[in-house]
Amino acid sequence: xxxxxxxxxxxxxxxxxxxxxxxxxxxxxxxxxxxxxxxxxxxxxxxxxxxxxxxxxxxxxxxxxxxxxxxxxxxxxxxxxxxxxxxxxxxxxxxxxxxxxxxxxxxxxxxxxxxxxxxxxxxxxxxxxxxxxxxxxxxxxxxxxxxxxxxxxxxxxxxxxxxxxxxxxxxxxxxxxxxxxxxxxxxxxxxxxxxxxxxxxxxxxxxxxxxxxxxxxxxxxxxxxxxxxxxxxxxxxxxxxxxxxxxxxxxxxxxxxxxxxxxxxxxxxxxxxxxxxxxxxxxxxxxxx
Numbered sequence: 001x002x003x004x005x006x007x008x009x010x011x012x013x014x015x016x017x018x019x020x021x022x023x024x025x026x027x028x029x030x031x032x033x034x035x036x037x038x039x040x041x042x043x044x045x046x047x048x049x050x051x052x053x054x055x056x057x058x059x060x061x062x063x064x065x066x067x068x069x070x071x072x073x074x075x076x077x078x079x080x081x082x083x084x085x086x087x088x089x090x091x092x093x094x095x096x097x098x099x100x101x102x103x104x105x106x107x108x109x110x111x112x113x114x115x116x117x118x119x120x121x122x123x124x125x126x127x128x129x130x131x132x133x134x135x136x137x138x139x140x141x142x143x144x145x146x147x148x149x150x151x152x153x154x155x156x157x158x159x160x161x162x163x164x165x166x167x168x169x170x171x172x173x174x175x176x177x178x179x180x181x182x183x184x185x186x187x188x189x190x191x192x193x194x195x196x197x198x199x200x201x202x203x204x205x206x207x208x209x210x211x212x213x214x215x216x217x218x219x220x221x222x223x224x225x226x227x228x229x230x231x232x233x234x235x236x237x238x239x240x241x242x243x244x245x246x247x248x249x250x251x252x253x254x255x256x257x258x259x260x261x262x263x264x265x266x267x268x269x270x271x272x273x274x275x276x277x278x279x280x281x282x283x284x285x286x287x288x289x
Contacts, residue, residue, distance in 0.1 A: 007050035013074070014039040015083030016154070021061070021074070022048060031058045034090050039083075057090055062102050070106055077113045084154045085109040088147040092171055095143060104174035111166060112151060119157055127162035129187045131207045132194075134165065135216045136187065137172045144168040189261045190219045193254050197278060200250045203285055211284050218277040219254075226258060226266050234269035240276060247279035248272070 009022035012030070017040040020033050025047075035055040038048070062070040074082060085108050093100055118125060127133075134141050144167040148159045169187070173180040194215060198204055205212045225231050234240075241248050251274035255266035 009033065009048045009050070011042055011044055011046045011048060013044065013079065014042055015079045015086065019083040019086045020048075030061065032061050032086060033058050034086060062105055066103055066106060073106055073109060077109055080154060081113045081116070082109055084151055085112060088150060088167075091146060091150070092143050096139075096175065098175070100171070100174035101177050101179075103179070104170055107173075107180055108167070108170045111170060115159070115163055115166070116151075116155060116157065119159070124160055125162060125166075127165040129169075129184070129191060130162055130165040132187050132191050132216060133168050135207075135213050136190070136220050137168050140171040140175065141165075141168045143171055147171075185261070186220065186223055189223065189257065190216055193219050193257055196253055196257065197250060197281070200253070201282060201285065211281055215277065215281055218274070222270060222274055223258065223262070226264055226270055227262060231267045231270045231273075234272040236276075237269060237272040240272045240279075244275055244279040247282060248275040250278050251275040254278075 006026075008025045009031070010025055011020055011022050013021040015021065018034060018036055018038060020039045020042065021030065022033050023030050033048070033055050034057040035053055038053050038055065042048070061067075061074075085105065088108065089100060089104060115125075141164065144164045147167050148164050151157070152159055169180050169183050173183040176183070194205065194212075197215065205215070248271070251271045254274055255271045258264065258266050
């Protein structure tokens with residue numbers, strides 16, 4: 001193992017007091033360094049000795065096909081935005097005890113920069129999926145709230161709750177390695193499916209109730225099982241069809257929505273499981289036949 005005295009970095013860019021872009025001098029590798037106070041009083045071109053500072057994390061910014069896009073981002077986006085983005089990613093990774101997909105560095109930084117510009121211009125962007133997002137991804141939502149607190153402190157702004165929802169999607173997308181667009185597609189589809197259930201049952205669900213949370217989460221797990229082709233055989237399928245015909249017919253409609261949106265086949269076994277959850281909801285809403 002190398003002696004820390006032999007390791008040094010040349011500073012290329014200071015994002016904030018805790019985040020810098022530097023070049024490792026023994027191999028010229030470009031790295032982002034995170035550490036409390038590492039950028040304080042530092043200027044471009046300075047040499048950082050590894051044994052004289054506390055570096056909590058060091059990593060190659062982005063490799064592969066997205067490298068050029070990230071380099072462009074570094075030149076176009078405010079350095080403070082890049083800095084807080086890296087601190088947020090480090091915080092989330094630490095609390096989840098897992099690494100996030102590196103592409104979040106581009107999407108999240110770009111989003112934060114755009115959000116700050118909207119706030120500066122007095123624009124408020126509505127988040128139509130906020131309720132579903134909060135229910136589906138509770139752990140990520142709490143981390144997104146911490147991220148918002150960090151942004152508000154760094155930039156002395158007040159961020160709307162809609163932004164917590166948007167950042168939640170970025171975190172979940174990076175965590176599941178599926179990307180924000182796919183996470184948003186799931187969330188949008190679940191919203192439509194809930195609306196279909198409400199329409200068929202003739203009753204609006206309160207977003208704060210356990211019934212709503214259960215339904216949303218069951219739909220999410222159903223989507224994941226179908227897409228991964230992990231649906232289990234349903235030995236109660238015939239009984240479900242006979243005993244809960246209305247719930248089964250509603251579930252057929254939900255399955256059709258999944259098939260149209262995700263371009264996958266929904267097995268009858270999964271329709272049966274969906275019907276069980278719909279029937280439970282009907283019972284809890286006193287909608288039994």
